[in-house]
Amino acid sequence: MRLDQEEKDMLEGKYGKATQKSMEILTTLGDIFDAESMIDVHGVQIAGVSYVNLGEAGLEFLNEMAEDGKVRVLTTLNPAGMDRENWQALGIDKEFAKNQNRAIDAFAKMGIITTCSCTPYLIGNNPHYGQHIAWAESSAVCYSNSVIGARTNREGGPSALAAALTGKTPNYGYHLDQNRHGQVLVKVNAPIKGTDEFGVLGKIIGDKLVDLGKKIPYITGIPSATVEELKSFCASVATYGGTALFHMEDITPEYDKYPRPSEIVFKIDQNDLDIARVELIDKDVEIDFVSIGCPHASIHEIANLANLLKGKKVKKEFWITTARPTKKIADEAGYSKIIEDSGAKFAADTCCVVAPIKGRFKGIMVDSAKACYYGRAKNKFKVKIGSIEECVEEATK
Amino acid sequence: MKLTGRKIYKGRVEGEAIVTNDGISFYGGVDPDSGKIVEVGHELEGQSITDKILVFPTGKGSTVGSYTMYRMKKNNTAPLAIINKEIDTIIAVGCIISEIPCVDKIDINNIKTGQNLIVNGSEGTVEVK
Numbered sequence: 001m002r003l004d005q006e007e008k009d010m011l012e013g014k015y016g017k018a019t020q021k022s023m024e025i026l027t028t029l030g031d032i033f034d035a036e037s038m039i040d041v042h043g044v045q046i047a048g049v050s051y052v053n054l055g056e057a058g059l060e061f062l063n064e065m066a067e068d069g070k071v072r073v074l075t076t077l078n079p080a081g082m083d084r085e086n087w088q089a090l091g092i093d094k095e096f097a098k099n100q101n102r103a104i105d106a107f108a109k110m111g112i113i114t115t116c117s118c119t120p121y122l123i124g125n126n127p128h129y130g131q132h133i134a135w136a137e138s139s140a141v142c143y144s145n146s147v148i149g150a151r152t153n154r155e156g157g158p159s160a161l162a163a164a165l166t167g168k169t170p171n172y173g174y175h176l177d178q179n180r181h182g183q184v185l186v187k188v189n190a191p192i193k194g195t196d197e198f199g200v201l202g203k204i205i206g207d208k209l210v211d212l213g214k215k216i217p218y219i220t221g222i223p224s225a226t227v228e229e230l231k232s233f234c235a236s237v238a239t240y241g242g243t244a245l246f247h248m249e250d251i252t253p254e255y256d257k258y259p260r261p262s263e264i265v266f267k268i269d270q271n272d273l274d275i276a277r278v279e280l281i282d283k284d285v286e287i288d289f290v291s292i293g294c295p296h297a298s299i300h301e302i303a304n305l306a307n308l309l310k311g312k313k314v315k316k317e318f319w320i321t322t323a324r325p326t327k328k329i330a331d332e333a334g335y336s337k338i339i340e341d342s343g344a345k346f347a348a349d350t351c352c353v354v355a356p357i358k359g360r361f362k363g364i365m366v367d368s369a370k371a372c373y374y375g376r377a378k379n380k381f382k383v384k385i386g387s388i389e390e391c392v393e394e395a396t397k
Numbered sequence: 398m399k400l401t402g403r404k405i406y407k408g409r410v411e412g413e414a415i416v417t418n419d420g421i422s423f424y425g426g427v428d429p430d431s432g433k434i435v436e437v438g439h440e441l442e443g444q445s446i447t448d449k450i451l452v453f454p455t456g457k458g459s460t461v462g463s464y465t466m467y468r469m470k471k472n473n474t475a476p477l478a479i480i481n482k483e484i485d486t487i488i489a490v491g492c493i494i495s496e497i498p499c500v501d502k503i504d505i506n507n508i509k510t511g512q513n514l515i516v517n518g519s520e521g522t523v524e525v526k
Binding site for chain 1: 403465468484486490494
């Protein structure tokens with residue numbers, strides 16, 4: 001791999017230990033993936049923030065990096081294991097809270113903005129078309145590559161941190177034009193509406209891509225999609241298919257930049273959607289937990305929830321997971337009061353996937369196909385998918 | 398016999414090989430406190446990899462595995478070195494942050510459990526004694 005003088009100096013330790021370790025990680029990855037050189041990144045999103053995933057080992061590593069490491073570019077964090085202000089009300093124990101804060105303190109020491117959200121693009125870490133970035137968090141990777149047209153590989157916690165501390169990433173994979181072409185033509189022959197339905201669609205396409213051993217779908221037949229629908233779709237297709245990039249005709253910015261794939265064609269009709277939806281509803285599911293905001297709810301979704309919950313009382317544990325800056329907008333707009341008056345709770349900085357709630361509930365209802373996957377696999381809940389309206393109805397009935 | 402592969406992480410160590418044809422997930426598949434493989438049904442289930450030269454085809458599982466390797470190093474339960482057929486990013490990053498010598502692109506069929514090896518991560522070579 002070809003390195004410039006500054007990169008060589010980083011590798012030799014002239015910029016300190018953490019920068020040196022970071023450059024070792026990046027050059028090794030670059031060699032493994034045959035990158036010819038490094039490129040500058042304009043922003044970083046770091047995963048591996050929840051103490052559930054990090055553990056004492058990860059924390060020790062972060063503390064070591066924080067001894068002399070400082071970020072060189074705008075860097076934000078993935079959700080933590082708890083709401084940093086309201087953790088007690090959400091049933092998080094003291095010991096966990098202490099450890100979670102130790103991890104966040106280490107990130108803060110390195111100059112990382114500790115916003116703790118899986119939707120950095122909604123709260124100021126928002127690259128423009130064509131910019132190179134190094135993001136972890138599979139749903140945000142998919143959103144930035146596909147919907148924004150920025151360029152990133154699927155980074156893990158340490159490699160994203162290494163990019164933040166050096167401002168560099170090896171130039172391979174999705175950073176290069178030749179790896180961004182659509183591979184499978186997906187024809188959707190049914191109306192798709194709502195975050196839940198876009199999540200169901202993401203599951204169908206993700207599962208199919210795994211079967212085909214392909215990664216990049218080119219999707220036709222979607223006349224329009226909101227930001228919220230696309231964020232739900234990204235989370236789902238990344239969860240089920242490992243997809244980091246898709247093209248959607250007339251919607252995403254690179255759809256006509258590369259040739260439309262024609263060799264592998266895959267059709268989805270209403271029947272396929274109905275079957276996939278049933279797969280996301282467990283038999284005999286008994287709902288005692290409703291959670292909205294996977295990925296983190298936008299201010300538009302919170303406004304809608306305030307409208308749906310106004311004057312009602314929830315009878316089940318009801319979480320709205322979002323970024324703290326979005327919660328603050330909701331506070332100022334008066335949405336938070338309406339929502340909290342109903343008994344629903346905000347869980348900022350965290351979500352139903354990374355909070356330490358394994359086994360705490362029997363059944364979870366969500367509007368997110370990604371949350372269904374992790375609700376089952378990680379937290380051992382039974383799951384049910386539905387629209388936001390259906391989720392509110394379930395919680396208030 | 399000297400085998401030549403690709404250097405992943407530097408350092409020269411000598412030790413006893415423990416070989417498997419199964420992939421290894423450090424997150425969930427290895428107990429970082431005891432140094433034993435705990436994945437049910439794994440070829441090495443119940444065996445310790447501590448202070449051995451661990452030889453396996455490739456890594457699998459969650460990216461958190463890199464942090465598990467780091468924890469093993471701190472616990473003194475880590476393997477001495479790692480040899481892979483084809484490295485993946487979890488194992489590569491784990492070796493770098495934990496400073497475990499590592500070489501890949503080695504035909505691991507040439508190595509048997511119990512053999513004495515010299516791994517030179519800086520040169521990318523493995524000597525079978």
